[in-house]
Amino acid sequence: xxxxxxxxxxxxxxxxxxxxxxVARRFGVPPGTVAWWKHQDLAKRGQLPGRKRSTCTHCFxxxxxxxxxxxxxxxYLGDGHITxxxxxxxxxxxxxxxxxxxxxxxxxxxxxxxxMPRNRPCRIRRTGCYVVKLYSKHLYCYFPQHGPGKKxxxxxxxxxxxxxxxxxxxxxxxxxxxxxxxxxxxxWATRRVDGAVRRYEYPRYFFTNTSADIVRLxxxxxxxxxxxxxxxxxxxxxxxxxxxxxxxxxxLMDTHIGPKY
Numbered sequence: 001x002x003x004x005x006x007x008x009x010x011x012x013x014x015x016x017x018x019x020x021x022x023v024a025r026r027f028g029v030p031p032g033t034v035a036w037w038k039h040q041d042l043a044k045r046g047q048l049p050g051r052k053r054s055t056c057t058h059c060f061x062x063x064x065x066x067x068x069x070x071x072x073x074x075x076y077l078g079d080g081h082i083t084x085x086x087x088x089x090x091x092x093x094x095x096x097x098x099x100x101x102x103x104x105x106x107x108x109x110x111x112x113x114x115x116m117p118r119n120r121p122c123r124i125r126r127t128g129c130y131v132v133k134l135y136s137k138h139l140y141c142y143f144p145q146h147g148p149g150k151k152x153x154x155x156x157x158x159x160x161x162x163x164x165x166x167x168x169x170x171x172x173x174x175x176x177x178x179x180x181x182x183x184x185x186x187x188w189a190t191r192r193v194d195g196a197v198r199r200y201e202y203p204r205y206f207f208t209n210t211s212a213d214i215v216r217l218x219x220x221x222x223x224x225x226x227x228x229x230x231x232x233x234x235x236x237x238x239x240x241x242x243x244x245x246x247x248x249x250x251x252l253m254d255t256h257i258g259p260k261y
Contacts, residue, residue, distance in 0.1 A: 007037055014038045054090075055118045056138035068114035069142070070169040073162065074176020075108060077214050082139050082146045090135045093143070095180070097130050103261035104179050108132045111176075115142070152238060156213035170221045171256040177218050182207040184259045205244040205253050215240045227252055 010023050020038065024031040057064040075095050084091035093112070097105045105123065112121040112134045124131040140146055145156050158166065166173045178184075188201045209215050215231070219242060222229050227249045232241040244253055 010034060011037055011041045014041065053118070054136045054138050055116045056141050058141045059138060065114040066165050067169045067172045068111045070165050070172035071107075071176040072111045072115050073143070073166070074173045074178075075111070075180045076143055076176075077145070077151070077156065077211075077217070078177050078180025078182075078209070080143075080180070082143060088135070090137045091139045093134045093136070093139050095132045097132060098260075099129050101179075101260045105130050105132060107179070151214065152209075152211035156211055156217070158217065166217075166221060167224070170225050174218070174221055174225070174253075175257045177207060177214075178205065178257050179260065181209050184253075184257075202245070202247075203250050203254075205250065205257075207242040208239060210238045210240070212238070212240070215242060218242060225252070225256075 006027050006029065010027055010029065013023050013026070014020070014034070014037070020031055020034045023029070024034045027034075053060070055062045072095075076093070079096045080094060082091050082093050095108050095112075097108055099105075109121050109123065109132050112119070112132065116134065116136055116138075119134055119136045121132055121134040124133055136142075144159055144162075145151070147154050182205060184203060184205050186201050186203050188199055190197050190199050192198075207215075207218050209218070212234075219229055219231065222242075222244070227244055228246045229242050229244050229249070232243070234240050244250060
C-alpha cells in the first residue's frame with residue numbers, strides 16, 4: 001500500500017470521526033503524522049478552527065449577562081484581585097473561595113463563564129481554599145476599579161454603567177459581596193421564663209471589609225432593597241462589620257441570598 005493510499009484512507013476515517021490515535025494504530029503511522037494529515041485536510045477545506053477572541057461588551061459590543069456580572073462584581077470587590085505578570089500575555093482575575101463552600105466555588109466558576117463565555121476559568125487548590133482564575137485581555141474593561149495597591153488604599157467607585165447594572169440587579173450584587181466577605185450565622189441567648197431557662201436562637205448576616213468605599217456600596221444597596229443594618233465603629237485597622245439582625249430584614253436576605261453552601 002502506497003503512502004498516498006494510506007493517507008487517503010486515514011483522512012477518510014478522520015472525516016468520519018475516528019480518533020487520531022485509533023487511525024495511527026490501524027495503519028501503523030505515528031500519531032503526529034496523523035495529526036498533520038488532519039490539519040492539512042481541514043486547511044484544504046477551509047475548516048480550521050480560528051482563534052477565538054475574548055468577549056468584551058465594551059470593545060466589541062458583545063452581549064453581557066448582567067445578573068451574572070453583578071454577582072461577579074460583588075465577588076471581585078470582596079475577595080478578588082487582578083494581576084498581570086510580565087511573562088503572561090493577559091491579566092488574570094483571581095477569586096478566592098473557602099474550601100468549606102463547594103457550592104460557592106461552583107457558582108463563581110459559572111459566573112465567570114456566563115460573563116466571559118469564550119474564556120475558560122480554572123481552579124487552583126491552596127491550603128484551606130480554592131482560587132478560581134480566569135485569563136482575559138479585557139479584564140480591565142470589566143473591572144475598572146483595578147489599580148496599584150490594595151483596594152482599601154485607593155478610591156473604589158462604580159462607573160455609571162456598573163451602577164446601572166447594580167441598580168437593576170441589587171440582590172445579585174449583594175450575594176456576591178456576602179459570598180466573598182460575608183456570612184450568615186446563628187446567635188443564641190438564654191432567658192428565664194416561668195422559672196425555666198430557655199434558649200433562643202436568631203440568625204443574622206455579617207459583612208466585613210476594610211474599604212470604606214466598598215462598605216458604602218454594600219450599605220447603599222441594602223438601603224435600596226429595604227434591608228435594615230447597623231455598622232460597627234471602624235477598628236484600628238479600618239475594618240468595619242455591617243450587621244443585619246432585624247427579623248424582617250434577615251427573612252428578606254434569606255429569600256434572596258441564604259446561607260453559604
